[in-house]
Every structure is written in structure tokens, then in C-alpha cells.
Amino acid sequence: MSDSRHVVLVGLGTCGISVGAEQVFLSLEKEVARLNLGDSIQIKRAGCQGFCQQEPIVVVEPEGLFYTKVSPDDATEVIQSILDKGRPLERLFYRDPANDSPIPFYRDIPFYKKQEHNILKNCGKIDPENIEDYLAVGGYKALQRALFEMTPDEVIFEIKRSGIRGLGGAGFPTGIKWEACRNASGDERYVICNADEGDPGAFQDRSVLEGNPHSVLEGMIIAAYAIDASRCIIYVRAEYPLAVKRLKIAIEQARHSGFIGRNIFGSDFSVDMEIFQGAGAFVCGESTALVRSIEGKRGRPKPLPRARTSEIGLWNKPTLLNNVKTFANIPLIIFHGAGWFASKGTDQSKGTAVFSLTGKVVNCGLIEVPMGITLRKIIYDIGGGVPRDKAFKAVQTGGPSGGCLPESMLDMTVDFDSLKKAGSIMGSGGMVVMDEDTCMVDVARYFLDFNQRESCGQCIPCRLGTRQMFQILDDITKGKGRVGDIEFLLELSGAIRKSSICGLGKTVPNPVLTTIRYFRDEYEAHISEKRCPAGVCKL
Amino acid sequence: MQTVSIKMDGQDFAVPKGTTILEAALANRIYIPHLCYHPDLKPAGSCRVCLVEIENGQLVTSCRTPVNDGMVIKTKSPDLDKVRRPIVEMIIASHHMDCKNCAKKGKCELQRIRAFMKIDKKNVERLRQPRYELPLDESNPFFVRDHNKCVLCGICVRTCQEVTGLSAVDFAGRGNDTKIATFGDKPIADSRCISCGECVIRCPVGALVFRNVRRPASEIKTICPYCGVGCGILLGIRDDEIVSIKENREDPVNEGLLCMKGRFGLSFVHSPNRLKSPMIKKGGSFVEVAWTEALKLAAGRLKQFREGEFALIASTKCTNEDNYVAQKFARLVMGSNNIDTPARLSDAPSIYSFLEVTGGNRAEFGPILPHATEAASKNENGFSEIYNASCILIVGADPANSHPVMGFKLKKAWQRGARLLVVSPKEIDLCRHADIWLQPYPGTEPALLTGLAGVIVGEGLLDNFFISRRCDNFDEFKESLEDFILGRVERITGVPKDLIAEAARIYAACKPAVTVWSEELTRYAHGRDSVLAILNLSMITGNIEEGSGRLIPLFTENNTLGAFYMGCLPDLYPGYQPVISTEVRRRLEYLWGDTLAAEPGLPLMDILEATYNERIKILYIVGSDLVNISQPKKIKSALSKAEFVVFQDIFFNEAAKFADVILPAASFAEKDGTFTNSEGRIRLVGKALEPAANSMADWQILCDLAKMLGKKGFDFNCSGDIFSEILSVLSKKSSEISTLQARFRLMPLQYNPPAERSDVDFPLILVRGKDVYSNGILSQNVEGFTLLRKKDFICMNPKDALDYEIKEGEKVRVISRWGEMKGTAKLTSSTPPGVLSTAAAFNQLINPDVDPVSKSLETQMCAVRVEPL
Secondary structure (H helix, E strand, O other): OOOOOEEEEEEOOHHHHHOOHHHHHHHHHHHHHHOOOOOOEEEEEEOOOOOHHHOOOEEEEOOOEEEOOOOHHHHHHHHHHHHOOOOOOHHHEEEOOOOOOEEOEHHHOHHHHOOOOOOOOOOOOOOOOOHHHHHHOOOOHHHHHHHHHOOHHHHHHHHHHHOOEOOOOOOOEHHHHHHHHHHOOOOOOEEEEEEOOOOOOOOHHHHHHHHOHHHHHHHHHHHHHHHOOOEEEEEEEOOOHHHHHHHHHHHHHHHHOOOOEOOHHHOOOOEEEEEEEEOOOHHHHOHHHHHHHHOOOOOOOOOOOOOOOOOOOHHHOOEEEEEHHHHHHHHHHHHHOHHHHHOOEOOOOEOEEEEEEEEOOOOOEEEEEEOOOEHHHHHHHHOOOOHHHOOEEEEEEOHHHOEEEEHHHOOOEOOHHHHHHOOOOOOOOEEEEEEOOOOHHHHHHHHHHHHHHHOOOOOHHHHHHHHHHHHHHHHHHOOOOOOOHHHHHHHHHHHHHHHOOOHHHHHOOHHHHHHHHHHHHHHHHHHHOOOOOOOOOOO | OOEEEEEEOOEEEEEEOOOEHHHHHHHOOOOOOOOOOOOOOOOOOOOOOOEEEOHHHOEEEOOOOEOOOOOEEEOOOHHHHHHHHHHHHHHHHOOOOOHHHOOOOOOOHHHHHHHHOOOOHHHHHOOOOOOOOOOOEOOOOOEEEOHHHOOOOOHHHHHHHHHOOOOOEEEEOOHHHOEEEEHHHOOHHHOOOOOOOHHHHHOOOOOEEEOOOOOOOEEEEEEOOOOOOOOEEEEEEEOOEEEEEEEOOOOOOOOOOOOHHHHHOOHHHHOOOEOOOOEEEEOOEEEEOOHHHHHHHHHHHHHOOOHHHEEEEOOOOOOHHHHHHHHHHHHHHOOOOOEEOHHHHOOHHHHHHHHHHOOOOOOOOHHHOOOOOHHHHOOOOOOOHHHHOOEEEEEOOOHHHHOHHHHHHHHHHHHOOOEEEEEOOOOOHHHHHOOEEEOOOOOOHHHHHHHHHHHHHHOOOOOHHHHHHHEEOHHHHHHHHHHHOHHHHHHHHOOOHHHHHHHHHHHHHOOOEEEEEEHHHHOOOOHHHHHHHHHHHHHHOOOOOOOOOOEEEEOOOOOHHHHHHOOOEOOEEHHHEEOOOHHHHHHHHHHHOOOOOOOOOOOHHHHHHHHHOOOOOEEEEEOOOHHHHOOHHHHHHHHHHOOEEEEEEOEOOHHHHHOOEEEEEOOHHHOOEEEEOOOOOEEEEOOOOOOOOOOEOHHHHHHHHHHHOOOOOOOOOOHHHHHHHHHHHHHHHHHHHOOOOOOEEOOOOOOOOOOOOOOOOOOEEEEEOOOOOOOOHHHHOOHHHHHHOOOOEEEEOHHHHHHOOOOOOOEEEEEEOOOEEEEEEEEOOOOOOOEEEEOOOOHHHOOOOOOOOOOOOOOOEEEEEEEEO
């Protein structure tokens, strides 16, 4: 028997479960039970460790051994390796794609080494279904500090001072939003967490909710205290059943422990928390559409001019709406102080950004990096570059409303403002790498197809415009492009951007605009030469 | 009015503060293309066609952006065009291009925009065209929905929300698959749509178009002949035919609203079933004859009888002028006060209760005193009072089905913030919006209403100032409330006492409070009690005032109130002047130039009883479906005993079978005159057509007959002559009121249970419901209504259905102590357990005997049992 207690963490996020981590977890438990090692080895459920590509992942603490692609049959050997002190199971180690050398500890893996984990820090390390784990890493300390050491104004001041901007994509300064909501007149206020993550290829909100739901709850409760709200609602996609389940458990536990409900920590402050499951409309991530969806109405954004949701929101009451990651940052800011947060990132974009790095890149997964890092660092240092020696072609950020940036932009820093300048957006943090085999017209077509299906249908430019653009792109990829289509696409894009009601419509042309801007020659090849340079389209 | 100055397209304008850019532009004849804007609706800002450029080149939707002082607006600019043009081109590309064959041709907003922006086919060719076609929805007999022409402006959706409060349609699907759909995307005829057509008149394109509408050569302003709301309509006439019906947007009564009956229900005027010629019964069948022959026969027979042997049943559908002449005919020509209307069984208790409360003849308040002229009535508070109301109590009424335009108005009042209290045994449409829905057992409303009064008195929520100044008999009334302690009221009505108390507090606290009721409350043996209970409530809270419009009895027919006020009542002369008053009688004898009977006549059921007993020998029936007002068997046997029956109507009905002479009358569209609606407003009926075939206006027929009988005082040349005489008959009264301030008498009540009671053999209560397409004689002659009517559904609670082993859609038999009916079961939780509800006529089921105390019939409900067929 070993002296110190071992913890075996199994990544049980949706990513892990989808490749059989549940079975791995069960067989590990079974093995421990069989050997009657319950006292010395704890098999623990954890959230996604971020390196989704290598799932199912098993981490053995305190050593920090990192086993990848573990199968249930490996359970016996994994447990055995713990018993045979210092004889790790080498065949399950991660191997450096560059030289195939095994790397036993996750802290040494380049994918992790170059990242800076703030809100992901405890994802994959604590049991999301056990509040004790969260408390053990300092959970709800920030709430305690806010309630007893700070006035609501001081909390807002601290948030403002940290410089944090909304991580849902638009990057609106969070503190200013909080302040506006607090100052808005109303007998009741609400805090809503926007967990309606719907971008294809984006899963960072889900991972946070699955891996560390309490951090989001704590952030929301602090926000409720700051703006004097009595009710918190988490608007989460119904397509995230695991996140919903873990949130339910977390809310139940937090309520049981007295962090939600009447007189929190014995203070005068009371707040309630509930979950609202979205019905699967992409546009419901837009604040006014989300609010209407909760009200039981059709999820449609409200046109301008209108009051901000922070002034007139849910049921016409002031409503604070922030993204999952924004809320997850709040306890950290309150706990470590605004200065700690503001020291990370750039002048205008503080803190870290979380991306779902996917596509033609060696290391796929969930990453957290400081704002201001270059695209090149993300793709090559963390992502390990483009596999199979293919040439890099473009990186798409910000989901279907974002843009495709070419090689020449790789040294651009990643923050709200520079991405916007380049024609893309931060968005909710999807990042898709494309190699030379990718046809950029086809990519634009793919995103427009998504957009035209997810347009709410309210305003004509978005409803008909996305459809029209999709049809033109579809024609181009089928060799039916006409001369003048590029100009017409640009004209349509301009009209849609300027006249659509909501952010969805205003950013919908981005994939087209950036691909024309940076890869116009590919369009021209399709139209005039009836040729797909990447060899993707059957013309 | 505050104005702001703006500069639009280089011109300076001063426009009212708060208007939107679009409104300001349109008012100053600057056209800004727009699709989703409609002046009646809140701006949606969704079509994006009305974009304009303001400072710094910012583009804003002109329909939603209010003007600011000094605002500089460009409605045209190259930048704007670059944005607007592709939008409009895309709409046109995805729209039906066949303008030539479109019913909206020339009235289409998209056509207008296209012309304004000079977009031709060539511009649109560079666009990809949609490939699919959606099928038409032709399920509704009155209008067609064509999704292929729809621009999804949402005007229909917002109309159905904001104007009618129905929400029968909404957007469904998303993105390019978005379309306007009913719940479950069923055909519109199978949805909750009531075919009011409000969306059709507002549709800017050809997506919603009326069927069978032609351009009229002329338009005549008149009044809808259906219900007691009395909506203003414009009859479009071409080639002696009604080819279109439009809402009168200037009319203060309906404010441009119409329901399906006003908009689509007037084809009965041209029904082939209309009576075309006078007829005489010869050897058991009717033979067409000339007017002179028919009238001669009638005159000859009428001459043989006098006074008590004659009775006239007047019509609540005929004009005031018709009714005035009818009662004058009965009283002056025949010397009989035996005159009444079928409204005796429905709405009469409302009038009599008003009279009681104001002390007999001093009835000069509320809706029952019609305003003397149309012009004078314009400024009076009538229905519009509901928009000022803080609280609206709806009891024994289902306005959304019986008086749909009133239903729209009530929902609008609710949208504007009025608290809504609904008292109804079954769930009605307005229950959705109600703050409190009190659900009493059928027929226990008087107890519930008095229970409300008990709470108000008990908790001291009274208007003491009003009571001390204007009300009599408070102490006695207060004492009577001891019988209505909440516990007892809860036991009687089944409504939880806390809920009653809460409703009472809202009613007392939210002034002004308006109360709305209908025949559903008064078709009981104790109908009088219910209305008195309402009047008591309004007295103790100070909600009863002359002309305040806070008491709204929704009369069933278009001219129920007019028929009452014109004196078609056995005990009251025109203006509710009592027959028993010698002074009044003398004055009328002087005005009419002959002696009058001193004794009041018999009310309707007594007339039929007397006919059965052969004391009344002659019946003159004007415009009434007499057989179907209560137990048909009993009425038929009475009619068969009459020696001579004159039947005068626009349609043949069952009573006509007993006629000796049938006289064809002109419809509302074929005569001048006035109707008096439920708020007491006198409404001008305009003649749009010549009388159909050989028919004549009712008053004219009666006058001709009177003259043939040698009576003077019937030499009227036109309806205006009659109206002048009416005014002179009423004139003395009018001068009296100006000096008098009415006092109100609080009426102590005892609890009378409904006459019909359930027992082991008849455990269920069947109540009368209303189908929105109604089933009176007029709507039966409108083809589309027959299609849309919910047929003969017997609605029952699923729990009862389980007990009686009845399945949804099954044919059932409903049996009462007096008869039976068949129907189709419809299981719905809107009918409470123990109650059945049907819109079908069930007169054969009701107790044929008159209640010995109240002298009225209970036609609203009866005890039944139900079994599968």
C-alpha cells in the first residue's frame, strides 16, 4: 500500500463520454473495489481536461501522470501501475507528434504548457458533481468576500477595474453593464447566464458547465448581489443534457449548503437560481431573443431603437445577461483582485480567452490563452501546427459569424479589437484551422448554409439575404457561378450588414466577406475557370 | 400640441413631437417605402424597407424612430439605395410575379414600392429564384391565404394580437422556412380564427385576399343588423347587389372594427330563400297574391276582432320606426296592449331591473335612454367607457362569441391595463386574460354577485358619499346581506370564499368599474335578481351614473333596446311611459287622436298561453322566429289554436306554417330608419337597395293595413316622418329629465336557486353556449357560416365523459325532463364537471312552464342526463 492517497481522474465531459470514458471510469472503480483499495485510491469523475483529441484521458494525481486514449481494459494495468510505485504505464503516455517521444506528465505537454488556465484551471481536476471538491479549491470564498467585505458598489468597481469584457463575443465591458443594470429603475432585477452556445465547433461553455458548474453559479450569485437581483436564470441549450444535469446537481448542492436561497451565509442577501432550457434556436443566444424565449415568446431579437436588456429586459425588468465564461471569471477577479486579472492580456482586452481549437490542427481541444497571444502561437505552439505536412491556409474564428484569416494574418494578436479590424470576430470562441485542401468558397457556403437555416426569419435582409447568398455560393461550388456574382455578393453583404436587426444579421456576411477579401482568386477560379483550386468542389 | 422642426430631403417641416419619421413623412406627402408598418399597429421594424439616413450617415428604421428637434433626414441617398434596393429586389424575387392576375392589383404595397424604386424584371434576374411553391389555404369560405405572396411583414400576426386579441396566427419555422401559420399549421378554418377578416383588410400584398368581392359603384353608410353592438358599415353596391362590405372607420362605436358577421354575413339579403311575394293560405298551402289582396284579407279578419283578442309580436331586428308603428298599430288600431317581443325571454329583465332601481318611470340613466339624435350621441360615454375602466366585471356573457367586436374592445381595454374579473360557469375566451375567474355553479350568479356586495359592505369599501347623496334603502339592503355571508355563498356557488373576497376588493378599489353582461345572465327564472345584484354592486361603489356607460348589458339583437324603448312592451308606452298612468295615457290619446286601452297587455308567454286558451284570436308576428324561442311543441300548439295569424318577415320560418297571410318584409339594407344599440346610441340605417322582389318595409306594411282599416295617424311618407313623431311622443319626458337627478334604490335580494335542478335521474346541467358564427335565421342563410359553424357539439368535461362512457366525437343523446336532443360529444376541460354546454338550440329540452313567481322561463339551462347513442 502506498503512503499517500492517489486520485485517479477520469475526464467525463461530453467529449470523453462520447469515446467511452464512462466505461473506463466504471472499470477503474470496479478494479479498485475488487482489490479493496478504496482507502488509498480514489477514482474521481472530472470534467473535460481540454485535450479532447486524446480522450478518454485518465490523470493520476498527485504525480500528474497523463494517460491518453485509455480503454476499459486498461483499468487493471492503471491501478497496478499505481501500486507498483514509480512504474507508470508508458504505453498510454502522450507522444510528442514531432519526435514520438513519450511525455508522462501533462505539465510537460506542449498543448498545456503554452496555455494559461484561469477558468479552466479546475475543470478536469475537480468532481463537478461534488460541491466539496469545489470548496476544497477555494470555491465560494469569493462570494463570501463579496458579501461580507464589499458593498455592491465595490464589487462593481472591482469588476470595472479588472477591465473584463463580455466573453460571449461582443466584448462589452462587463462592469459598465453591471453598473447600468444596477442603476436602472425597477422593483426587481434578474441575472441570466447565457449558455445557449450554438456555434458549430464551439464547446467551451459546455466544457465549463460540465467541468466546473459551481464557478458559474458563484459568479452569478456575486453578480446578483452586486446589482441587487433576486432571481438568477441559466439559459442553457437542451442539447447539453450533461451540462443541464450537472447544473441541476450543482444548484441543489449549493442550495443545500446555503449559497443559494434565503440569507446566504447568514447575510441579508437572498437569491434564487433556476435553469431554463432553450429549444435549440441559434438566434436565442442574442440577448433580446433569449429574453423573449424565457418569456415564452418566439425567440426573435428586438429591433433598434430599443432599451438595453440591462435596463428593460426579462418581463420588462432590468436584466443582467452575461456569458458562461464571463461569470466563471468573476469569482477569480473577486478572489484574486482586479489587478491580478488586469495584469493579463492587452490594454483593451484583459484576461484570457477560451477557444475551441479544431480543424486541421494536430492538437484539437479546449484551450485558454491570455488575450493578445498571436494566432501563430495558438496554432503552432499549442495546436502543434497543421498535420501531415500540409500547408496552412486559413483560420476561422468566431463561428458562423466570424471570418477566415489567411497566413498573412497569423502574427496578428488575438483580442476583441484586432479580430474585428481583420474582418472577423472573437465570437464565442470557435477556432477552426484549415489547410491547403480546404476550399474557401465551400467554407463560406457551409457557414452561410448554417446562417440561412438559423436566421430567425424576422427581418427581410437576413432572412432572404442569407438564403440568396447561400444559393449563389452553392451555385458557385457547383460550377454554376455567374460573372458578377462576386460583386453581387459584396453588394448583398453590405446591405445585410447595414440593415439587419440584430448581431446575427449584421455579422452573417463575415465568412463571405473575409473569404472574398483574402481568397478572391479561389472564387474567380470557380466562376470563370470552373475549377476548384483545392479540389473539393465537383464542378 | 408640441411640435419639433425637422429637415427632410432638404425641406423644413414642423411635425408633432413624438411622431415617428415615417409618420411625419407620410403626413407631409413624402413617400418612404414600407411593408410592415400599419397605422393601427405598433411598429415592428422588421421589413427594413423604410430605412432612412439621419446624421452621420446612420441608417434607422423610420417606422420606429421618433423625430427629434433639428433632425436632418434623407429619405433618398445613394447609400440608402445601395441598402434598400437589394432588399426590395430579394422580396420581389421570392414573390409571385403574376401581378396581373392578383386580387391586390393596384392596392398592393409591394407593387407601389417596385414602381417607386423603378425595379424591373431585369434587375431581379441576377438573383437566384426560390424553387418551391406552397399550396393555397382555401379552407375559409371568405378569404384565401397564399403563402407564395406573403412577405412575412407580420401585419396579420400583429393584427390578430393587438386588434382582436385572438392570436390565431403567428410565425412558424425559421430562416427562409418561416411562414405564417396557425397552431399546428392546420388550415385556417380549423384554427381558433373567427374569420373576422381584420388581417385581410390590412395585408399589404396579395397573401390574404377576400373571395367574391367586386368594386362597388357606390357605398352606403349603415349599421350591421346582427348584434347589439351595432357596428358602422359601408355597403358597397353595384348592379343592385351588395358586392363589398367595409368597416366604417369614422364610426365611434366599432372604431373601424368588424366581426365575421358584419363583414361576411350580409349575403342573406340576396338569399333565394327570401320571401318574395305576399301569400295567402289556400287549402293548406300558400299561394302568391298581390299586396292588395293579402292586405284586404288581413284587414277583413282584423276588423272582426278587437282589444284583448289581438296580440302583436314585434321584432328586435326591425328599426325603431318599424317598432314604433307596430306598437301604435296594436294600441291604436286594435286597441290592445298585447304587444311584446321574443326578447321578453332574453333581455327584458335587464330593462325592468333598471326601471325598478330608478323608481318606475324615472329610467333616465345608463344605456336604456337612447340619445335623441346621432349627432348628440357622439360625445356621450358609451362603450368607450371600457377604455377608461380600471376594472371590468364580465358576468353571464361571452362577448368574444356573442358580440365579437365587444370582445375585441374588452381585450384592448385589458391590454391597456384594466383589471378583468370574469364570472362564468364555463371557460370563455376572456378567462385567458382574467385577473380572477370566478366559476360558479350555473344559475347561482345572483348569490355570487350579492356575495361580492357583502364583502364590499362588510369591509367598508363603499362609496359612502355617493350612497348618502344618491341612494335610498341602504339600511334595508345592508340587512339583507346577512343572508349572504361568504361561507353560505361559497356553499351555494362553489366558488372559494377567498377568491370572492379578492374579486370584491379589486372591484371596489379599481374605479371606474364597468360591468358587462348579456342574456346568458337573464335567461333564468331569477334573471331579474342577477341584474339587480349588478345594479346594487354598482350603486354601493358609485359606479352608476347617468350616461356613464359603466353598465353595459350586451343586448342580443341589433335593436332589442330600440324595440323596448319604442314601447313594444305590454305595460310601457314609448319612452318606458307606464300604461297604467292615466296622465300618460291621456297625453298619448291626445297625440294619437283616439282612445287607448287602460289595462296593460299580456307579456309574451301569457299571450301564447291566452292564444292556446283561445282568448287571443289573432296573432300578428313581425320578424320573429317565434317557434324557437322556447319549447317548440307548446308554442306550435298555441299557434295552431289561433283563428288568424299574420306573419311578416324576410324569411319563412316554422311559425309561418301557421300563418293565414304571409307578408314579405324588406331587409335592413332596403330601408331607412334607425337602430338603437346596447349603449343607447341611435344609429342611422341607410337604404342601399330597393326592397327585394315584392317586399316592403315593415312600417309601410303596417301603415297600409292601418289605413285600410280606416285609421288615421299612419300617413307617414318616410321613416323620418315617423322619427319626428317619436320625438314628439318622447319630448315631454326629455324636458323632465334635465331638472331631475335620478335617485337609485338599493334592492334587497333573497337567494332564489335556479328553477331547474339536477337530481339522480338528471344529474347534469346543460347550459346554452354561443357559437361565434351564431345560428339565427340570418346567419343560417349565409353559406360560409354554415360551413364554419361548430355544428351540434355537446361539450362535456372529460371526467364526466369517463363516468358516462362517452368518447370524443361520439354521437350522444341528451335527455331532460321535457325532451331530448342528439349531438356529437366534444370533450373539453373548459366545461366544468357536472355541466354540459352546447351552442345548438335545445328549446325542446326546457321546462315549458312559466315560473309562477317571476313569470319567466328558464331558457339558459336545464337538468339532463347523457347517454351514447
